[in-house]
Amino acid sequence: MITYFNGAFMPKERVCLSPDDRGFLFGDGIYEVVASYGGTLFRMADHVARMRRGLREVRIDFPDVDGFGAVCARLIRENGLADKNATVYLQVTRGAAPRKHRFPAPPVPATVYACASEFQLHEAEQEKGIKVILVPDIRWTRCDIKCVALLPNVLAQQRAVDEGAAEALFVRDGAVMEGTHSGFAAVMKGELLTAPESNYILGSITREVTLALCEKEGVPVREFPVLEEHLREVDELMILGTTTEITPVVQVGEWRVGDGRPGPITRQLQKAFRRMVAELDAV
Numbered sequence: 001m002i003t004y005f006n007g008a009f010m011p012k013e014r015v016c017l018s019p020d021d022r023g024f025l026f027g028d029g030i031y032e033v034v035a036s037y038g039g040t041l042f043r044m045a046d047h048v049a050r051m052r053r054g055l056r057e058v059r060i061d062f063p064d065v066d067g068f069g070a071v072c073a074r075l076i077r078e079n080g081l082a083d084k085n086a087t088v089y090l091q092v093t094r095g096a097a098p099r100k101h102r103f104p105a106p107p108v109p110a111t112v113y114a115c116a117s118e119f120q121l122h123e124a125e126q127e128k129g130i131k132v133i134l135v136p137d138i139r140w141t142r143c144d145i146k147c148v149a150l151l152p153n154v155l156a157q158q159r160a161v162d163e164g165a166a167e168a169l170f171v172r173d174g175a176v177m178e179g180t181h182s183g184f185a186a187v188m189k190g191e192l193l194t195a196p197e198s199n200y201i202l203g204s205i206t207r208e209v210t211l212a213l214c215e216k217e218g219v220p221v222r223e224f225p226v227l228e229e230h231l232r233e234v235d236e237l238m239i240l241g242t243t244t245e246i247t248p249v250v251q252v253g254e255w256r257v258g259d260g261r262p263g264p265i266t267r268q269l270q271k272a273f274r275r276m277v278a279e280l281d282a283v
């Protein structure tokens with residue numbers, strides 16, 4: 001596998017990371033996951049913008065975020081993924097320096113890593129829907145920053161796996177915020193409900209795309225938190241994300257959503273999403 005490391009393309013085995021890297025020691029870094037459909041990078045500009053914002057928020061100095069478009073395209077090509085569905089993982093950390101909490105002084109270069117791999121659409125999950133569980137949101141209050149420190153997400157996702165579920169949804173102050181690696185929306189009386197953007201959720205690109213599809217499809221949207229106590233009254237639930245796309249949720253813990261089958265608005269949005277992907281231009 002050809003990867004990108006600190007400015008050069010090289011086989012993954014040749015990547016040599018310092019044990020002093022602050023990504024390794026502190027989770028001090030920012031990442032992105034970009035989908036590529038048949039060689040076309042999906043919403044690359046949005047991923048670049050989110051990464052630039054994240055780096056700025058945590059004060060990591062790495063100006064060349066715009067260069068990631070070309071890096072991603074070359075990784076897709078060189079790994080023979082141009083006619084497949086793939087993801088590119090991008091990570092920038094504050095670099096390697098002897099372990100001290102404060103920023104390295106003088107500053108050290110950021111560590112940059114990117115790799116591409118094939119992904120299979122989760123067709124069965126998209127078709128039949130998934131089970132999720134609810135977990136307390138024990139994360140920090142800057143969930144809008146896509147940082148590599150993901151221990152609460154890791155623990156919650158493992159709990160989901162242990163309980164036979166595909167995803168765990170974080171509940172903060174009684175409101176269902178998002179999944180461990182996905183956004184979240186509900187349908188209630190014909191209206192799509194999703195938590196408003198804030199520091200408590202990631203600015204999900206798939207969520208943005210879904211809201212735009214709602215507008216196109218004439219589905220009314222209300223950006224309002226979905227309360228856990230109202231969850232049993234909703235008609236449909238779905239999770240949203242890169243590779244997850246729009247996946248119906250048909251079971252929460254031990255109870256079924258509606259009649260236990262994906263609902264009509266979820267289906268309508270899934271179809272619109274697939275149509276949009278099919279219409280993407282080649283790079």
Ligand SMILES: Cc1ncc(COP(=O)(O)O)c(C=O)c1O
Pocket residue numbers: 033178179180181182183202203204205206207240241242
């Ligand atoms: C916590 C969290 N929320 C939402 C998402 C969905 O974001 P996107 O649609 O940009 O993939 C992700 C994706 O990894 C995530 O980790």
